[in-house]
Amino acid sequence: MSQHVQRTIDTPLRSGLTRTQLWEAADKGLIKCWEIGRQRANRFPDLAQKCLAGELPVLGWKGGVSRSLKKTEKYGSLKYLAQWQGLRGEDLDIDLSEERSLTCSRTKMRVTFTPDRTKYFNQVAEAEA
Template identity: 65%
Template structure:
């Protein structure tokens, strides 16, 4: 079974799907996140330009960086990566079995996008905030 989720940029957004089909289908919501990124690029071109410049702005999923932290490395969600690719106007291309590391051009933070949610979700930290 292929672990690559791919969708060309020239393909029109899909019609409205059920919540189950969207988020629990074979792509686990990556295509929808990418479509949302494409939509946001039209509504917020300034965010799209930041993404094109190599920034990793804060979006709706873990992975964006607002400022440089003491620990300059962090993990992010593949859903963030999908939305970021959509904002950049790129084809969706994510290997769901591998991690991908990007550097934020604005903050210098290193973000590794991973399929392992335990690496970026820390319930203890969430409770303390």
């Protein structure tokens, strides 16, 4: 089984799948997150433009930044990264075994998207301590 999840932007959106097929298959729900991003790009063009400009806006998954914090680095979910790629109109391209870092063009916060949920799950409490 490949640890790399990829789909081209011209791949049609899937339909008729069960919750288990969407969220618990080998892709860990990344394809669904990417498809949601593609749909939101059509409904919210301003949000898509922010993503295209390199911003990491707040979305439904950990990883977005609304403002700069004292600590200029944080962790985010690969699901966020997948949705962000969809919002940008990009191919889905995520390796489930690797971390990937991006810097928000607006806040200059660096976000490392990781498959390790423990790195971002209790992050807010750590940042405020």
